[in-house]
Amino acid sequence: MINRVLQALQEPESYDEDVKEIKLIQTHISFVFLTGDYVYKIKKPVNFGFLDFTSLEKRKFYCEEEMRVNKAIAGEIYLGVMPIVETSEGRIKVNDTGRVVEYAVKMIQLPQSAIMSNLLKENNVYKKDVVEIAKLVADFHSTANRGEEISKYGSYEQIMANWTQNFEQTENLTGEYLDKEKYLELKDRVINFMDSNRELFERRVREGKIRECHGDLHSGNIFIVRRPGKLYKPGIYIFDAIEFFKGFSCSDILADIAFLSMDLEFNGRDYLDKSFVDAYFKFSDEEKLENLLDFYKCYRAFVRMKVTGFMLFDENVDEEEKIKIRGLVKKYFELAGKYATLL
Template structure:
Protein backbone atom coordinates (compact mmCIF):
# COMPACT_ATOMS: atom_id res chain seq x y z
CA UNK A 1 0.00 0.00 0.00
CA UNK A 2 2.65 2.53 1.02
CA UNK A 3 4.81 1.90 -2.04
CA UNK A 4 1.75 2.23 -4.28
CA UNK A 5 0.81 5.58 -2.71
CA UNK A 6 4.37 6.89 -2.96
CA UNK A 7 4.38 6.01 -6.65
CA UNK A 8 0.90 7.50 -7.25
CA UNK A 9 1.81 10.75 -5.49
CA UNK A 10 5.29 10.84 -7.05
CA UNK A 11 6.60 11.41 -3.56
CA UNK A 12 9.48 10.52 -1.30
CA UNK A 13 9.05 8.16 1.66
CA UNK A 14 10.40 8.97 5.12
CA UNK A 15 9.85 6.61 8.04
CA UNK A 16 9.81 7.03 11.81
CA UNK A 17 9.30 4.27 14.37
CA UNK A 18 5.55 5.07 14.35
CA UNK A 19 4.68 6.55 10.96
CA UNK A 20 5.19 6.56 7.22
CA UNK A 21 5.47 10.07 5.79
CA UNK A 22 5.07 10.64 2.05
CA UNK A 23 6.61 13.95 0.96
CA UNK A 24 5.53 15.68 -2.23
CA UNK A 25 6.54 19.11 -3.47
CA UNK A 26 3.77 20.92 -1.62
CA UNK A 27 2.35 18.48 0.94
CA UNK A 28 3.22 15.76 3.45
CA UNK A 29 0.96 12.77 4.13
CA UNK A 30 1.48 10.99 7.44
CA UNK A 31 0.12 7.46 7.85
CA UNK A 32 0.43 5.81 11.25
CA UNK A 33 1.94 2.34 11.50
CA UNK A 34 -0.10 -0.44 13.18
CA UNK A 35 2.18 -0.58 16.24
CA UNK A 36 1.73 -0.63 20.02
CA UNK A 37 4.64 0.55 22.17
CA UNK A 38 2.59 0.78 25.36
CA UNK A 39 2.91 4.55 25.64
CA UNK A 40 1.68 4.75 22.01
CA UNK A 41 -1.06 2.52 20.62
CA UNK A 42 -1.88 2.60 16.90
CA UNK A 43 -2.73 -1.10 16.78
CA UNK A 44 -6.24 -0.84 15.28
CA UNK A 45 -7.66 1.13 12.34
CA UNK A 46 -10.06 2.96 14.66
CA UNK A 47 -7.23 4.00 16.99
CA UNK A 48 -5.23 5.27 14.02
CA UNK A 49 -8.27 7.26 12.87
CA UNK A 50 -8.78 8.75 16.34
CA UNK A 51 -5.12 9.72 16.64
CA UNK A 52 -5.08 11.29 13.17
CA UNK A 53 -8.09 13.44 14.07
CA UNK A 54 -6.56 14.34 17.44
CA UNK A 55 -3.24 15.21 15.79
CA UNK A 56 -4.90 17.71 13.47
CA UNK A 57 -7.08 19.21 16.21
CA UNK A 58 -4.23 19.65 18.71
CA UNK A 59 -1.66 20.94 16.23
CA UNK A 60 -3.98 23.55 14.79
CA UNK A 61 -3.75 25.31 18.18
CA UNK A 62 -0.14 26.36 17.52
CA UNK A 63 0.09 25.91 13.76
CA UNK A 64 -3.26 26.58 12.04
CA UNK A 65 -1.83 27.11 8.56
CA UNK A 66 -0.14 23.73 8.09
CA UNK A 67 -2.65 21.03 9.10
CA UNK A 68 -5.07 20.54 6.19
CA UNK A 69 -7.08 17.62 7.59
CA UNK A 70 -7.50 13.83 7.69
CA UNK A 71 -7.94 11.84 4.48
CA UNK A 72 -9.25 8.31 4.02
CA UNK A 73 -6.98 5.85 2.22
CA UNK A 74 -9.30 3.65 0.18
CA UNK A 75 -8.77 0.43 -1.71
CA UNK A 76 -10.55 -0.16 -5.03
CA UNK A 77 -9.86 -3.62 -6.43
CA UNK A 78 -6.06 -3.78 -6.05
CA UNK A 79 -5.43 -0.03 -6.20
CA UNK A 80 -5.09 2.51 -3.41
CA UNK A 81 -6.30 6.12 -3.43
CA UNK A 82 -6.35 9.10 -1.10
CA UNK A 83 -10.08 9.81 -0.74
CA UNK A 84 -12.89 8.56 -2.95
CA UNK A 85 -15.29 5.61 -2.81
CA UNK A 86 -13.95 2.27 -1.70
CA UNK A 87 -12.87 0.21 1.29
CA UNK A 88 -11.24 2.44 3.92
CA UNK A 89 -7.95 0.75 4.81
CA UNK A 90 -6.03 3.61 6.47
CA UNK A 91 -6.12 7.30 7.37
CA UNK A 92 -3.59 9.99 6.50
CA UNK A 93 -2.91 13.38 8.04
CA UNK A 94 -2.45 15.89 5.22
CA UNK A 95 -0.10 18.79 5.94
CA UNK A 96 1.41 21.61 3.98
CA UNK A 97 5.06 20.80 3.49
CA UNK A 98 7.22 23.17 5.49
CA UNK A 99 10.35 24.30 3.61
CA UNK A 100 13.52 23.01 5.29
CA UNK A 101 15.04 26.47 5.29
CA UNK A 102 12.15 27.72 7.47
CA UNK A 103 12.82 25.25 10.28
CA UNK A 104 14.40 26.63 13.44
CA UNK A 105 17.08 23.94 13.41
CA UNK A 106 18.35 25.41 10.12
CA UNK A 107 18.10 29.04 11.23
CA UNK A 108 20.33 29.06 14.31
CA UNK A 109 22.86 31.38 12.71
CA UNK A 110 20.18 33.75 11.38
CA UNK A 111 17.70 34.18 14.25
CA UNK A 112 17.57 37.50 16.08
CA UNK A 113 16.74 38.26 19.69
CA UNK A 114 13.43 39.68 18.49
CA UNK A 115 12.62 36.33 16.83
CA UNK A 116 13.08 34.60 20.18
CA UNK A 117 10.92 37.14 21.97
CA UNK A 118 8.18 36.62 19.39
CA UNK A 119 8.47 32.87 19.86
CA UNK A 120 8.25 33.20 23.67
CA UNK A 121 5.11 35.33 23.35
CA UNK A 122 3.55 32.93 20.85
CA UNK A 123 4.05 30.06 23.29
CA UNK A 124 3.02 32.06 26.37
CA UNK A 125 -0.23 33.14 24.70
CA UNK A 126 -0.90 29.52 23.77
CA UNK A 127 -0.31 28.33 27.34
CA UNK A 128 -2.68 31.00 28.64
CA UNK A 129 -5.57 29.76 26.50
CA UNK A 130 -4.73 26.02 26.66
CA UNK A 131 -7.00 23.80 28.73
CA UNK A 132 -6.09 23.41 32.41
CA UNK A 133 -5.02 19.88 33.33
CA UNK A 134 -4.32 20.17 37.05
CA UNK A 135 -4.07 16.44 37.66
CA UNK A 136 -0.91 16.25 35.51
CA UNK A 137 0.89 18.63 37.88
CA UNK A 138 0.91 16.24 40.81
CA UNK A 139 4.36 15.54 42.24
CA UNK A 140 3.59 11.82 42.14
CA UNK A 141 3.09 11.92 38.38
CA UNK A 142 6.27 13.91 37.73
CA UNK A 143 8.13 11.45 39.95
CA UNK A 144 6.63 8.57 37.97
CA UNK A 145 8.11 10.11 34.82
CA UNK A 146 11.59 10.59 36.29
CA UNK A 147 11.58 7.16 37.97
CA UNK A 148 10.67 5.65 34.59
CA UNK A 149 13.61 7.45 33.00
CA UNK A 150 16.09 6.17 35.58
CA UNK A 151 14.75 2.62 35.33
CA UNK A 152 14.88 2.61 31.52
CA UNK A 153 18.47 3.94 31.41
CA UNK A 154 20.03 1.59 33.97
CA UNK A 155 21.21 -0.66 31.15
CA UNK A 156 23.14 2.24 29.57
CA UNK A 157 25.17 3.11 32.67
CA UNK A 158 28.81 2.90 31.65
CA UNK A 159 27.82 3.10 27.95
CA UNK A 160 26.13 6.45 27.34
CA UNK A 161 25.96 7.77 30.91
CA UNK A 162 28.67 7.56 33.57
CA UNK A 163 27.65 5.87 36.81
CA UNK A 164 28.53 8.91 38.92
CA UNK A 165 26.37 11.15 36.69
CA UNK A 166 23.47 8.69 36.83
CA UNK A 167 23.62 8.61 40.63
CA UNK A 168 24.07 12.38 40.95
CA UNK A 169 21.12 13.28 38.70
CA UNK A 170 18.91 10.72 40.43
CA UNK A 171 19.86 12.02 43.88
CA UNK A 172 19.43 15.68 42.92
CA UNK A 173 15.98 14.90 41.48
CA UNK A 174 14.88 13.11 44.66
CA UNK A 175 16.14 15.97 46.84
CA UNK A 176 14.24 18.50 44.74
CA UNK A 177 11.01 16.59 45.32
CA UNK A 178 11.59 16.45 49.08
CA UNK A 179 12.54 20.11 49.37
CA UNK A 180 9.89 21.66 47.13
CA UNK A 181 6.94 19.27 47.34
CA UNK A 182 4.43 21.99 48.41
CA UNK A 183 5.27 24.08 45.33
CA UNK A 184 3.97 21.40 42.96
CA UNK A 185 0.57 21.72 44.65
CA UNK A 186 0.81 25.52 44.56
CA UNK A 187 1.52 25.56 40.81
CA UNK A 188 -1.50 23.34 40.19
CA UNK A 189 -3.78 25.71 42.11
CA UNK A 190 -2.39 28.69 40.20
CA UNK A 191 -3.33 27.13 36.85
CA UNK A 192 0.21 26.53 35.59
CA UNK A 193 -0.59 22.97 34.46
CA UNK A 194 -1.93 22.95 30.91
CA UNK A 195 -2.60 20.77 27.88
CA UNK A 196 0.59 21.78 26.10
CA UNK A 197 2.67 20.60 23.17
CA UNK A 198 5.04 18.13 24.82
CA UNK A 199 7.80 18.08 22.21
CA UNK A 200 8.95 21.64 21.43
CA UNK A 201 12.26 20.94 19.72
CA UNK A 202 14.20 22.85 17.07
CA UNK A 203 12.86 20.68 14.26
CA UNK A 204 9.26 21.33 15.38
CA UNK A 205 9.42 25.13 15.12
CA UNK A 206 9.15 26.98 11.82
CA UNK A 207 9.22 30.68 10.98
CA UNK A 208 6.65 31.00 8.20
CA UNK A 209 5.32 34.02 6.34
CA UNK A 210 2.00 33.62 8.17
CA UNK A 211 3.74 33.52 11.55
CA UNK A 212 5.56 31.20 13.94
CA UNK A 213 4.45 27.59 13.67
CA UNK A 214 5.08 25.01 16.41
CA UNK A 215 3.98 21.65 15.02
CA UNK A 216 4.11 17.88 15.60
CA UNK A 217 2.87 17.90 19.19
CA UNK A 218 2.37 14.66 21.11
CA UNK A 219 -1.15 13.50 20.37
CA UNK A 220 -0.83 9.88 21.48
CA UNK A 221 -0.23 10.23 25.23
CA UNK A 222 -1.59 12.91 27.57
CA UNK A 223 1.05 12.19 30.19
CA UNK A 224 3.77 13.34 27.78
CA UNK A 225 1.83 16.38 26.53
CA UNK A 226 0.14 17.80 29.61
CA UNK A 227 2.06 19.33 32.48
CA UNK A 228 3.72 22.41 33.88
CA UNK A 229 4.05 25.16 31.29
CA UNK A 230 7.72 25.58 32.24
CA UNK A 231 8.32 21.92 31.48
CA UNK A 232 6.77 22.52 28.06
CA UNK A 233 8.62 25.73 27.15
CA UNK A 234 12.06 24.74 28.49
CA UNK A 235 12.53 21.83 26.05
CA UNK A 236 13.49 24.44 23.47
CA UNK A 237 15.82 26.19 25.94
CA UNK A 238 17.66 22.94 26.49
CA UNK A 239 17.94 22.28 22.75
CA UNK A 240 19.29 25.77 22.08
CA UNK A 241 21.91 25.37 24.80
CA UNK A 242 22.81 21.89 23.55
CA UNK A 243 23.43 23.43 20.13
CA UNK A 244 25.64 26.21 21.48
CA UNK A 245 23.09 29.04 21.41
CA UNK A 246 22.94 29.87 25.10
CA UNK A 247 22.47 33.51 24.10
CA UNK A 248 19.20 32.76 22.29
CA UNK A 249 18.02 30.50 25.09
CA UNK A 250 18.56 33.32 27.60
CA UNK A 251 16.52 35.83 25.56
CA UNK A 252 13.73 33.27 25.09
CA UNK A 253 13.65 32.43 28.82
CA UNK A 254 13.80 36.03 29.99
CA UNK A 255 10.89 37.02 27.75
CA UNK A 256 8.75 34.08 28.89
CA UNK A 257 9.60 34.90 32.51
CA UNK A 258 8.63 38.55 32.00
CA UNK A 259 5.31 37.60 30.45
CA UNK A 260 4.43 34.88 32.96
CA UNK A 261 5.45 36.72 36.14
CA UNK A 262 6.16 33.25 37.55
CA UNK A 263 7.73 33.54 41.05
CA UNK A 264 9.19 30.00 40.81
CA UNK A 265 10.58 30.41 37.31
CA UNK A 266 14.27 30.40 38.26
CA UNK A 267 13.78 27.52 40.68
CA UNK A 268 11.88 25.13 38.41
CA UNK A 269 13.56 25.98 35.10
CA UNK A 270 16.82 24.02 35.71
CA UNK A 271 14.83 21.14 37.22
CA UNK A 272 12.71 20.77 34.09
CA UNK A 273 15.69 21.31 31.77
CA UNK A 274 17.52 18.52 33.63
CA UNK A 275 14.50 16.30 32.99
CA UNK A 276 14.28 17.22 29.29
CA UNK A 277 17.98 16.66 28.63
CA UNK A 278 17.74 13.29 30.37
CA UNK A 279 14.72 12.26 28.28
CA UNK A 280 16.60 13.09 25.08
CA UNK A 281 19.66 11.20 26.31
CA UNK A 282 17.43 8.21 26.98
CA UNK A 283 15.85 8.32 23.52
CA UNK A 284 19.26 8.58 21.85
CA UNK A 285 20.43 5.60 23.95
CA UNK A 286 17.48 3.53 22.77
CA UNK A 287 18.83 3.87 19.22
CA UNK A 288 21.77 1.64 20.18
CA UNK A 289 19.32 -1.27 20.29
CA UNK A 290 17.92 -0.68 16.80
CA UNK A 291 18.99 -3.64 14.61
CA UNK A 292 18.41 -1.59 11.46
CA UNK A 293 21.12 0.96 12.23
CA UNK A 294 24.74 0.63 11.15
CA UNK A 295 27.55 0.72 13.70
CA UNK A 296 28.51 4.16 12.41
CA UNK A 297 24.98 5.47 13.00
CA UNK A 298 24.88 3.92 16.46
CA UNK A 299 28.16 5.61 17.35
CA UNK A 300 26.65 9.00 16.48
CA UNK A 301 23.65 8.32 18.71
CA UNK A 302 25.95 7.14 21.48
CA UNK A 303 28.00 10.35 21.35
CA UNK A 304 24.87 12.49 21.27
CA UNK A 305 23.35 10.62 24.22
CA UNK A 306 26.53 11.07 26.26
CA UNK A 307 26.54 14.83 25.61
CA UNK A 308 22.88 15.11 26.57
CA UNK A 309 23.42 13.24 29.83
CA UNK A 310 26.35 15.55 30.61
CA UNK A 311 24.08 18.53 30.02
CA UNK A 312 21.48 16.97 32.32
CA UNK A 313 24.19 16.63 34.97
CA UNK A 314 25.09 20.30 34.53
CA UNK A 315 21.48 21.32 35.17
CA UNK A 316 21.29 18.95 38.16
CA UNK A 317 24.30 20.64 39.74
CA UNK A 318 22.34 23.88 39.96
CA UNK A 319 19.60 22.12 41.96
CA UNK A 320 21.79 21.29 44.97
Protein backbone atom coordinates in the same frame (compact mmCIF):
# COMPACT_ATOMS: atom_id res chain seq x y z
CA MET B 1 -3.75 -3.49 2.92
CA ILE B 2 -1.14 -1.14 4.39
CA ASN B 3 1.39 -2.23 1.76
CA ARG B 4 -1.09 -1.47 -1.02
CA VAL B 5 -1.72 1.95 0.48
CA LEU B 6 1.99 2.70 0.78
CA GLN B 7 2.60 1.64 -2.81
CA ALA B 8 -0.35 3.64 -4.12
CA LEU B 9 0.61 6.82 -2.30
CA GLN B 10 3.94 6.80 -4.09
CA GLU B 11 2.05 7.18 -7.38
CA PRO B 12 0.92 10.72 -8.39
CA GLU B 13 -2.45 9.57 -9.75
CA SER B 14 -3.53 8.46 -6.26
CA TYR B 15 -3.95 12.08 -5.13
CA ASP B 16 -6.74 14.55 -5.83
CA GLU B 17 -4.31 17.31 -6.83
CA ASP B 18 -1.47 17.69 -9.29
CA VAL B 19 1.56 15.83 -7.93
CA LYS B 20 4.88 15.57 -9.74
CA GLU B 21 7.29 14.15 -7.18
CA ILE B 22 6.70 12.13 -4.02
CA LYS B 23 9.08 11.52 -1.14
CA LEU B 24 8.37 9.03 1.65
CA ILE B 25 9.81 9.63 5.11
CA GLN B 26 9.31 7.19 7.97
CA THR B 27 9.34 7.74 11.70
CA HIS B 28 8.83 5.01 14.29
CA ILE B 29 5.09 5.76 14.30
CA SER B 30 4.28 7.36 10.93
CA PHE B 31 4.60 7.19 7.16
CA VAL B 32 4.95 10.74 5.83
CA PHE B 33 4.43 11.48 2.13
CA LEU B 34 5.77 14.78 0.79
CA THR B 35 4.11 15.70 -2.50
CA GLY B 36 5.59 19.14 -3.13
CA ASP B 37 2.66 21.26 -2.00
CA TYR B 38 1.24 19.00 0.70
CA VAL B 39 2.16 16.45 3.34
CA TYR B 40 0.10 13.32 4.02
CA LYS B 41 0.85 11.66 7.34
CA ILE B 42 -0.38 8.11 7.99
CA LYS B 43 -0.09 6.42 11.35
CA LYS B 44 1.65 3.05 11.42
CA PRO B 45 -0.44 0.16 12.79
CA VAL B 46 1.77 -0.22 15.87
CA ASN B 47 1.27 -0.63 19.61
CA PHE B 48 4.00 0.65 21.93
CA GLY B 49 1.95 0.54 25.11
CA PHE B 50 1.76 4.30 25.48
CA LEU B 51 0.17 4.45 22.02
CA ASP B 52 -2.04 2.03 20.11
CA PHE B 53 -2.67 2.57 16.40
CA THR B 54 -3.51 -1.05 15.62
CA SER B 55 -7.07 -0.54 14.32
CA LEU B 56 -8.39 1.72 11.58
CA GLU B 57 -10.83 3.23 14.07
CA LYS B 58 -7.98 4.13 16.44
CA ARG B 59 -5.88 5.60 13.64
CA LYS B 60 -8.81 7.78 12.58
CA PHE B 61 -9.31 8.92 16.18
CA TYR B 62 -5.66 9.87 16.62
CA CYS B 63 -5.56 11.62 13.25
CA GLU B 64 -8.46 13.73 14.49
CA GLU B 65 -6.65 14.27 17.79
CA GLU B 66 -3.53 15.35 15.92
CA MET B 67 -5.63 17.90 14.08
CA ARG B 68 -7.21 19.12 17.31
CA VAL B 69 -4.01 19.64 19.30
CA ASN B 70 -2.08 21.18 16.41
CA LYS B 71 -4.83 23.46 15.11
CA ALA B 72 -4.44 25.50 18.29
CA ILE B 73 -0.84 26.42 17.51
CA ALA B 74 -0.34 25.72 13.78
CA GLY B 75 -3.83 25.96 12.35
CA GLU B 76 -2.75 27.46 9.04
CA ILE B 77 -0.80 24.41 7.93
CA TYR B 78 -3.03 21.63 9.29
CA LEU B 79 -5.77 21.15 6.68
CA GLY B 80 -7.76 18.12 7.76
CA VAL B 81 -8.09 14.35 8.04
CA MET B 82 -8.33 12.78 4.59
CA PRO B 83 -9.90 9.37 3.93
CA ILE B 84 -7.90 7.00 1.76
CA VAL B 85 -10.30 4.73 -0.08
CA GLU B 86 -10.45 1.71 -2.32
CA THR B 87 -12.63 2.72 -5.25
CA SER B 88 -15.13 0.47 -7.01
CA GLU B 89 -12.43 -0.09 -9.65
CA GLY B 90 -10.09 -1.39 -6.94
CA ARG B 91 -7.75 1.61 -6.95
CA ILE B 92 -6.39 3.30 -3.83
CA LYS B 93 -7.18 7.03 -3.87
CA VAL B 94 -6.94 9.94 -1.45
CA ASN B 95 -10.18 11.77 -0.63
CA ASP B 96 -12.32 9.89 -3.14
CA THR B 97 -15.48 7.77 -3.04
CA GLY B 98 -15.22 4.16 -1.94
CA ARG B 99 -14.43 1.91 1.00
CA VAL B 100 -12.22 3.71 3.53
CA VAL B 101 -9.04 1.73 4.12
CA GLU B 102 -6.87 4.35 5.85
CA TYR B 103 -6.73 7.95 7.06
CA ALA B 104 -4.09 10.66 6.68
CA VAL B 105 -3.51 14.06 8.23
CA LYS B 106 -3.07 16.56 5.40
CA MET B 107 -0.77 19.53 5.90
CA ILE B 108 0.78 22.25 3.80
CA GLN B 109 4.36 21.30 2.98
CA LEU B 110 6.89 23.83 4.22
CA PRO B 111 10.53 23.88 3.04
CA GLN B 112 12.79 21.50 4.96
CA SER B 113 15.51 24.15 4.87
CA ALA B 114 13.30 26.27 7.15
CA ILE B 115 13.29 23.78 10.03
CA MET B 116 14.80 25.55 13.02
CA SER B 117 17.27 22.75 13.78
CA ASN B 118 18.73 23.18 10.28
CA LEU B 119 18.82 26.96 10.64
CA LEU B 120 20.66 26.66 13.96
CA LYS B 121 23.44 24.71 12.24
CA GLU B 122 23.73 27.56 9.73
CA ASN B 123 23.73 30.18 12.50
CA ASN B 124 20.58 31.58 10.91
CA VAL B 125 18.29 31.93 13.94
CA TYR B 126 17.97 35.34 15.55
CA LYS B 127 16.66 36.90 18.74
CA LYS B 128 13.53 38.15 16.97
CA ASP B 129 12.75 34.57 15.95
CA VAL B 130 12.86 33.12 19.45
CA VAL B 131 10.91 36.10 20.81
CA GLU B 132 8.18 35.37 18.27
CA ILE B 133 8.26 31.69 19.21
CA ALA B 134 7.91 32.65 22.87
CA LYS B 135 4.85 34.77 22.05
CA LEU B 136 3.22 31.91 20.13
CA VAL B 137 3.88 29.44 22.93
CA ALA B 138 2.68 31.82 25.64
CA ASP B 139 -0.56 32.44 23.73
CA PHE B 140 -0.98 28.71 23.18
CA HIS B 141 -0.47 27.95 26.87
CA SER B 142 -2.94 30.65 27.92
CA THR B 143 -5.84 28.83 26.25
CA ALA B 144 -4.58 25.25 26.62
CA ASN B 145 -6.88 22.66 28.18
CA ARG B 146 -6.62 22.14 31.91
CA GLY B 147 -8.59 20.31 34.57
CA GLU B 148 -8.46 17.51 37.10
CA GLU B 149 -7.61 14.77 34.60
CA ILE B 150 -4.79 16.86 33.14
CA SER B 151 -3.47 18.14 36.49
CA LYS B 152 -2.54 14.67 37.73
CA TYR B 153 0.32 14.57 35.21
CA GLY B 154 2.04 17.42 37.04
CA SER B 155 1.63 16.01 40.52
CA TYR B 156 4.60 15.30 42.76
CA GLU B 157 3.78 11.59 42.65
CA GLN B 158 3.64 11.42 38.86
CA ILE B 159 6.83 13.39 38.34
CA MET B 160 8.66 11.25 40.89
CA ALA B 161 7.37 8.15 39.08
CA ASN B 162 8.69 9.56 35.80
CA TRP B 163 12.13 10.13 37.31
CA THR B 164 12.14 6.69 38.92
CA GLN B 165 11.48 5.14 35.52
CA ASN B 166 14.19 7.30 33.95
CA PHE B 167 16.76 6.11 36.47
CA GLU B 168 15.72 2.47 36.11
CA GLN B 169 16.03 2.69 32.32
CA THR B 170 19.46 4.36 32.31
CA GLU B 171 21.32 2.57 35.08
CA ASN B 172 22.80 0.24 32.46
CA LEU B 173 24.55 3.24 30.87
CA THR B 174 26.69 3.87 33.95
CA GLY B 175 30.24 2.64 33.92
CA GLU B 176 30.80 2.12 30.21
CA TYR B 177 29.03 5.24 28.94
CA LEU B 178 28.38 7.49 31.95
CA ASP B 179 30.42 8.37 35.02
CA LYS B 180 28.68 6.48 37.83
CA GLU B 181 29.64 8.95 40.55
CA LYS B 182 28.26 11.90 38.58
CA TYR B 183 25.15 9.87 37.74
CA LEU B 184 24.45 9.15 41.41
CA GLU B 185 25.12 12.78 42.30
CA LEU B 186 22.57 13.92 39.70
CA LYS B 187 20.07 11.38 41.02
CA ASP B 188 20.52 12.61 44.59
CA ARG B 189 20.13 16.25 43.58
CA VAL B 190 16.93 15.55 41.65
CA ILE B 191 15.34 13.56 44.47
CA ASN B 192 16.41 16.11 47.09
CA PHE B 193 14.95 18.94 45.01
CA MET B 194 11.65 17.13 44.66
CA ASP B 195 11.43 16.27 48.34
CA SER B 196 12.35 19.83 49.35
CA ASN B 197 9.85 21.37 46.94
CA ARG B 198 6.84 19.11 47.27
CA GLU B 199 4.66 22.08 48.19
CA LEU B 200 5.80 23.90 45.04
CA PHE B 201 4.66 21.03 42.81
CA GLU B 202 1.35 20.87 44.65
CA ARG B 203 0.92 24.64 44.31
CA ARG B 204 1.52 24.45 40.56
CA VAL B 205 -1.30 21.92 40.35
CA ARG B 206 -3.64 24.08 42.46
CA GLU B 207 -2.90 27.15 40.35
CA GLY B 208 -3.77 25.38 37.10
CA LYS B 209 -0.26 25.40 35.66
CA ILE B 210 -0.57 21.82 34.45
CA ARG B 211 -2.06 21.92 30.97
CA GLU B 212 -2.33 20.05 27.70
CA CYS B 213 0.86 21.41 26.17
CA HIS B 214 2.81 20.76 22.99
CA GLY B 215 4.87 18.02 24.60
CA ASP B 216 7.66 17.92 22.02
CA LEU B 217 8.73 21.54 21.75
CA HIS B 218 12.21 21.46 20.25
CA SER B 219 13.92 22.99 17.23
CA GLY B 220 13.15 20.01 15.00
CA ASN B 221 9.43 20.78 15.31
CA ILE B 222 9.56 24.46 14.41
CA PHE B 223 9.67 26.07 10.98
CA ILE B 224 11.05 29.59 10.59
CA VAL B 225 9.89 30.56 7.11
CA ARG B 226 11.57 33.66 5.69
CA ARG B 227 9.99 33.79 2.23
CA PRO B 228 6.42 33.17 1.04
CA GLY B 229 5.51 30.08 -0.93
CA LYS B 230 2.56 29.19 -3.10
CA LEU B 231 0.47 28.06 -0.13
CA TYR B 232 2.13 29.66 2.89
CA LYS B 233 3.25 32.99 4.27
CA PRO B 234 6.51 33.85 6.03
CA GLY B 235 6.35 33.22 9.76
CA ILE B 236 6.88 30.80 12.62
CA TYR B 237 5.10 27.45 12.45
CA ILE B 238 5.23 25.13 15.46
CA PHE B 239 3.99 21.65 14.53
CA ASP B 240 3.85 18.01 15.63
CA ALA B 241 2.35 18.49 19.08
CA ILE B 242 1.84 15.14 20.78
CA GLU B 243 -1.64 13.68 20.47
CA PHE B 244 -1.16 10.02 21.31
CA PHE B 245 -0.31 10.01 25.03
CA LYS B 246 -1.42 12.46 27.71
CA GLY B 247 1.56 11.51 29.83
CA PHE B 248 3.79 13.22 27.26
CA SER B 249 1.63 16.20 26.34
CA CYS B 250 0.15 17.12 29.73
CA SER B 251 2.66 18.85 31.96
CA ASP B 252 3.59 22.00 33.78
CA ILE B 253 3.84 24.78 31.22
CA LEU B 254 7.42 25.34 32.39
CA ALA B 255 8.24 21.75 31.44
CA ASP B 256 7.02 22.56 27.93
CA ILE B 257 9.26 25.59 27.42
CA ALA B 258 12.11 23.77 29.18
CA PHE B 259 12.45 21.47 26.17
CA LEU B 260 13.25 24.25 23.70
CA SER B 261 15.30 26.12 26.29
CA MET B 262 17.44 23.02 26.84
CA ASP B 263 17.62 22.36 23.11
CA LEU B 264 18.94 25.85 22.40
CA GLU B 265 21.62 25.46 25.05
CA PHE B 266 22.48 21.98 23.75
CA ASN B 267 23.08 23.59 20.37
CA GLY B 268 25.37 26.21 21.90
CA ARG B 269 22.90 29.07 21.61
CA ASP B 270 22.74 30.22 25.23
CA TYR B 271 22.01 33.80 24.18
CA LEU B 272 18.95 32.64 22.22
CA ASP B 273 17.88 30.52 25.17
CA LYS B 274 17.95 33.57 27.45
CA SER B 275 16.01 35.67 24.94
CA PHE B 276 13.41 32.92 24.53
CA VAL B 277 12.90 32.38 28.26
CA ASP B 278 12.81 36.10 29.09
CA ALA B 279 10.29 36.73 26.31
CA TYR B 280 8.10 33.83 27.42
CA PHE B 281 7.85 35.16 30.96
CA LYS B 282 7.13 38.63 29.62
CA PHE B 283 4.33 37.51 27.31
CA SER B 284 2.84 34.93 29.67
CA ASP B 285 3.08 37.07 32.81
CA GLU B 286 4.05 33.88 34.62
CA GLU B 287 6.06 33.77 37.84
CA LYS B 288 9.72 33.38 36.90
CA LEU B 289 10.58 30.23 38.83
CA GLU B 290 14.11 29.71 37.55
CA ASN B 291 14.81 26.79 39.87
CA LEU B 292 11.76 24.92 38.63
CA LEU B 293 12.68 25.69 35.04
CA ASP B 294 16.18 24.31 35.65
CA PHE B 295 14.59 21.20 37.15
CA TYR B 296 12.52 20.62 34.03
CA LYS B 297 15.49 21.40 31.77
CA CYS B 298 17.39 18.72 33.67
CA TYR B 299 14.47 16.37 33.06
CA ARG B 300 14.35 17.15 29.33
CA ALA B 301 18.10 16.66 28.89
CA PHE B 302 18.02 13.42 30.86
CA VAL B 303 15.13 12.00 28.82
CA ARG B 304 16.91 12.91 25.57
CA MET B 305 19.97 11.13 26.93
CA LYS B 306 17.87 8.09 27.78
CA VAL B 307 16.09 7.86 24.43
CA THR B 308 19.33 8.42 22.51
CA GLY B 309 21.01 5.82 24.70
CA PHE B 310 18.49 3.15 23.70
CA MET B 311 20.14 3.10 20.27
CA LEU B 312 23.42 1.93 21.79
CA PHE B 313 21.77 -1.45 22.34
CA ASP B 314 20.04 -1.62 18.95
CA GLU B 315 21.58 -4.34 16.78
CA ASN B 316 20.43 -2.51 13.65
CA VAL B 317 22.66 0.48 14.43
CA ASP B 318 26.21 0.08 13.10
CA GLU B 319 29.32 0.75 15.17
CA GLU B 320 30.22 3.96 13.35
CA GLU B 321 26.81 5.42 14.16
CA LYS B 322 27.11 4.24 17.76
CA ILE B 323 30.27 6.30 18.17
CA LYS B 324 28.23 9.42 17.32
CA ILE B 325 25.44 8.28 19.63
CA ARG B 326 27.87 7.86 22.52
CA GLY B 327 28.94 11.46 22.02
CA LEU B 328 25.34 12.68 22.11
CA VAL B 329 24.56 10.62 25.20
CA LYS B 330 27.54 12.10 27.00
CA LYS B 331 26.65 15.64 25.94
CA TYR B 332 23.03 15.34 27.12
CA PHE B 333 24.23 13.79 30.39
CA GLU B 334 26.68 16.62 31.01
CA LEU B 335 23.96 19.17 30.32
CA ALA B 336 21.54 17.40 32.68
CA GLY B 337 24.29 17.33 35.29
CA LYS B 338 24.89 21.05 34.87
CA TYR B 339 21.21 21.78 35.49
CA ALA B 340 21.21 19.44 38.48
CA THR B 341 23.99 21.44 40.14
CA LEU B 342 21.72 24.50 39.97
CA LEU B 343 18.94 22.83 41.95
